[in-house]
Amino acid sequence: MESTVSITPQLLYAQWGRADERIPSPSRLVLNYKRLPYKTVWVSIHEVASTLRDLGLEPLQGSLFEYTLPIIADPTPSGPPIIVRDSMAIAQYLDKTYPDEQRLAFPSGSQALQALFLNHISSQRSALWPLVIPLIPAMLNEGASQYYYESRGRLWGMPLEQARPTGEKLEAAWEGVKAEFDLLDSFLEKNDVQSGGVGGDFIMGNRFSFADAILVGYFILMSKVKSDEDGIPWERIRGMNNGRWERMWKKCEEFMEVK
Numbered sequence: 394m395e396s397t398v399s400i401t402p403q404l405l406y407a408q409w410g411r412a413d414e415r416i417p418s419p420s421r422l423v424l425n426y427k428r429l430p431y432k433t434v435w436v437s438i439h440e441v442a443s444t445l446r447d448l449g450l451e452p453l454q455g456s457l458f459e460y461t462l463p464i465i466a467d468p469t470p471s472g473p474p475i476i477v478r479d480s481m482a483i484a485q486y487l488d489k490t491y492p493d494e495q496r497l498a499f500p501s502g503s504q505a506l507q508a509l510f511l512n513h514i515s516s517q518r519s520a521l522w523p524l525v526i527p528l529i530p531a532m533l534n535e536g537a538s539q540y541y542y543e544s545r546g547r548l549w550g551m552p553l554e555q556a557r558p559t560g561e562k563l564e565a566a567w568e569g570v571k572a573e574f575d576l577l578d579s580f581l582e583k584n585d586v587q588s589g590g591v592g593g594d595f596i597m598g599n600r601f602s603f604a605d606a607i608l609v610g611y612f613i614l615m616s617k618v619k620s621d622e623d624g625i626p627w628e629r630i631r632g633m634n635n636g637r638w639e640r641m642w643k644k645c646e647e648f649m650e651v652k
């Protein structure tokens with residue numbers, strides 16, 4: 394499908410990791426899946442708010458943070474670019490603007506179910522976050538690391554290192570994570586051919602969708618952090634549920650290219 398605008402859209406992206414590390418996350422997977430050209434502008438996490446304010450953007454209503462990335466700036470033939478904020482809104486915008494039927498992030502009829510899925514897996518209550526978030530400052534550059542440590546510590550009401558369980562509590566937390574993945578796995582088993590499904594390793598079975606981009610985006614993050622006590626979270630998760638999550642990752646690998 395030809396794009397309707399000829400100038401390359403710009404994706405403003407949070408710079409996770411050290412200066413030389415570019416981490417692919419959901420909007421990028423969607424852009425790559427849709428084979429859309431784009432350029433990335435990397436913004437360090439501690440400069441997100443000031444950058445977006447400088448662009449004249451208003452604070453986001455109803456969001457945990459007033460200014461977040463990614464955003465996309467899609468040039469128009471005349472006039473200012475169209476700015477879309479938030480990963481899901483970006484994916485919806487891209488489907489609407491570049492509607493290649495074979496490459497929709499939201500295949501027909503799946504919008505509400507995918508929104509429900511997103512709501513389910515991004516729940517603040519997940520046992521996973523206390524295991525992952527406190528490890529993030531160590532993967533960031535200095536300014537970003539300090540900002541992340543302080544802002545998330547404020548949010549959680551304690552220094553981040555205290556938010557991560559240790560010893561027996563750590564193992565109990567992993568049991569909780571395992572239970573969450575077991576539940577998700579039990580739903581996804583319904584895609585199996587012997588259960589009357591279409592087969593395949595994606596959330597929608599045999600085709601990629603925004604839901605995969607979100608989940609695999611989390612997996613990528615979990616592969617980048619490391620605890621002295623229990624190692625890299627992704628290393629545990631990839632082996633759960635007969636390797637379902639690793640298969641999903643592999644299926645999405647072709648959309649992870651960082652441009």
Ligand SMILES: N[C@@H](CCC(=O)N[C@@H](CS)C(=O)NCC(=O)O)C(=O)O
Pocket residue numbers: 407438441442458460461462463478479480481544
């Ligand atoms: N729901 C939003 C959340 C995005 C989000 O939390 N982005 C982080 C970086 S990956 C951010 O911009 N944080 C700003 C901050 O921590 O000040 C989305 O998916 O677009």
